[in-house]
Amino acid sequence: xxxxxALREAFRPPFEFSEILRQTHSLGWLSTPLIALxxxxxxxxxxxxxxxSLERFGAExxxxxxxxxxxxxxxxxxxxxxxxxxxxxxxxxxxLGGMRVTEQIxxxxxxxxxSFKYLVVTRLIACLIALPILTTVFNFAAITGGYLAETxxxxxTLDLYYQRAFSSINFxxxxxxxxKTMVFGFVIATVSxxxxxxxxxxxxxxxxxxxxxxxxxxxxxxxVNVVLVKTILFMFPGNQG
Amino acid sequence: MKERxxxxxxxSVSKSFGSRKVLDSLSLxxxxxxxxxxxxxxxxxxxxxxxxxxxxxxxxxxxxYIGDRQISGMDSQDLAAVRKDMGFLFQNxxxxxxxxxxxxxxxxxxxxxxxxxxxxxxxxxxTLEQLGLEKEYDKMPSELSGGMRKRAGLAxxxxxEPSILLVDxxxxxxxxxxxxxxxxxxxxxxxxxxxTLVVVTHNIPSxxxxxxxxxxxxxxKIAAQxxxxxxxxxxxxxxxxxxxxxxxx
Numbered sequence: 001x002x003x004x005x006a007l008r009e010a011f012r013p014p015f016e017f018s019e020i021l022r023q024t025h026s027l028g029w030l031s032t033p034l035i036a037l038x039x040x041x042x043x044x045x046x047x048x049x050x051x052x053s054l055e056r057f058g059a060e061x062x063x064x065x066x067x068x069x070x071x072x073x074x075x076x077x078x079x080x081x082x083x084x085x086x087x088x089x090x091x092x093x094x095x096l097g098g099m100r101v102t103e104q105i106x107x108x109x110x111x112x113x114x115s116f117k118y119l120v121v122t123r124l125i126a127c128l129i130a131l132p133i134l135t136t137v138f139n140f141a142a143i144t145g146g147y148l149a150e151t152x153x154x155x156x157t158l159d160l161y162y163q164r165a166f167s168s169i170n171f172x173x174x175x176x177x178x179x180k181t182m183v184f185g186f187v188i189a190t191v192s193x194x195x196x197x198x199x200x201x202x203x204x205x206x207x208x209x210x211x212x213x214x215x216x217x218x219x220x221x222x223x224v225n226v227v228l229v230k231t232i233l234f235m236f237p238g239n240q241g
Numbered sequence: 242m243k244e245r246x247x248x249x250x251x252x253s254v255s256k257s258f259g260s261r262k263v264l265d266s267l268s269l270x271x272x273x274x275x276x277x278x279x280x281x282x283x284x285x286x287x288x289x290x291x292x293x294x295x296x297x298x299x300x301x302x303x304x305x306y307i308g309d310r311q312i313s314g315m316d317s318q319d320l321a322a323v324r325k326d327m328g329f330l331f332q333n334x335x336x337x338x339x340x341x342x343x344x345x346x347x348x349x350x351x352x353x354x355x356x357x358x359x360x361x362x363x364x365x366x367x368t369l370e371q372l373g374l375e376k377e378y379d380k381m382p383s384e385l386s387g388g389m390r391k392r393a394g395l396a397x398x399x400x401x402e403p404s405i406l407l408v409d410x411x412x413x414x415x416x417x418x419x420x421x422x423x424x425x426x427x428x429x430x431x432x433x434x435x436x437t438l439v440v441v442t443h444n445i446p447s448x449x450x451x452x453x454x455x456x457x458x459x460x461x462k463i464a465a466q467x468x469x470x471x472x473x474x475x476x477x478x479x480x481x482x483x484x485x486x487x488x489x490x
Binding site for chain 1: 292295296297317321322324325327328329331332333335336337338339348349352353397
């Protein structure tokens with residue numbers, strides 16, 4: 001109900017553009033270093049593991065494509081979602097929880113501001129915008145990390161690596177997998193906003209809201225991912241391989 | 242100066258939290274331009290009464306009027322319109338801790354007014370200067386002392402010139418001198434701007450300075466109402482004892 005209310009309120013004025021921009025910067029842009037660095041590291045590691053498996057069959061040339069498919073279709077969206085739920089979910093839960101117990105949310109209401117719209121809806125929209133972009137950053141960083149690992153071992157050129165990586169990627173691989181992260185954004189924003197917005201019990205309550213925001217949004221995100229993958233496979237049968 | 246509206250009226254207002262009845266069919270009328278202090282032991286519903294007045298809480302039964310508008314059960318947009326003419330100074334100031342003092346004070350003007358940025362800046366600086374906070378414009382709330390936070394909270398309310406000001410424990414956590422300064426500010430507001438003041442306090446000397454009328458709550462009802470002298474001379478032992486227990490008499 002909380003999430004549906006947030007979606008409904010998102011289409012009603014006033015639209016709080018400046019606060020949405022501020023939240024998109026805070027939740028999205030400031031997450032970029034974490035996402036890029038993580039993607040780069042995951043790309044290197046995945047490339048090394050993929051090499052050790054594929055070279056047994058003499059199929060090292062498939063490493064770029066295997067890595068790109070794994071990243072873009074599943075690893076990138078899921079890991080990005082989990083990383084964002086850790087950084088952003090905890091942040092939203094703690095910030096709104098802190099505002100609740102220090103009466104800042106009441107102060108907003110007393111100043112004739114719709115606190116739900118100002119605090120919850122803006123964060124929801126920021127997450128919906130940020131997640132697909134961060135996922136794209138993660139994928140790009142991972143493929144670049146994979147290239148680095150591969151070029152050190154085999155001396156493969158950048159052009160050849162990217163050509164092989166994207167040779168087996170098409171529209172039905174990229175778009176649904178990236179856009180599903182908007183659902184992850186919805187889950188992270190609504191779960192953590194709900195827990196923060198309804199916090200009780202002082203500093204202990206704030207800590208609890210922050211921890212639960214990460215735990216619940218991560219678990220829900222993993223469960224929702226199963227449903228989304230099944231739905232994507234059903235809607236885009238060409239996405240099987 | 243704005244036209245002064247509003248009396249505040251409670252008609253048989255009750256409010257419970259779980260099984261605990263905090264207000265029990267409370268009726269109260271506060272005329273415009275007057276200062277009322279609400280007294281009582283901890284947990285007798287003083288802060289609840291203030292929050293009901295501005296619609297932060299809804300009564301279980303009874304009606305609450307601001308002027309001729311019944312606010313209990315009002316939808317959020319209409320309630321926001323009523324709140325634009327009311328101010329609430331929270332016990333711990335409730336400054337927004339992610340923005341500077343100046344931005345806190347500018348916040349209601351940016352949200353609810355149509356002033357230009359230059360006009361907002363000028364109003365904010367003038368209000369901060371009135372409260373002796375002109376050097377704190379760019380500081381964050383966490384850098385302020387308790388008294389400064391209280392004054393910054395007051396600045397955020399005064400900057401949009403509300404006709405009703407609700408104040409929750411203005412003396413809490415303050416030394417006697419700072420507390421007396423806050424009292425003086427509230428009295429000036431009442432005298433110069435004809436603001437209707439409702440102050441919740443435990444501080445009897447402060448209540449005597451500010452209040453035209455004192456209202457003492459007990460068991461969710463009004464135990465006594467009148468001038469400070471009336472309450473001191475009350476036949477009710479609880480009331481007279483409460484008035485003198487803190488050296489108020």
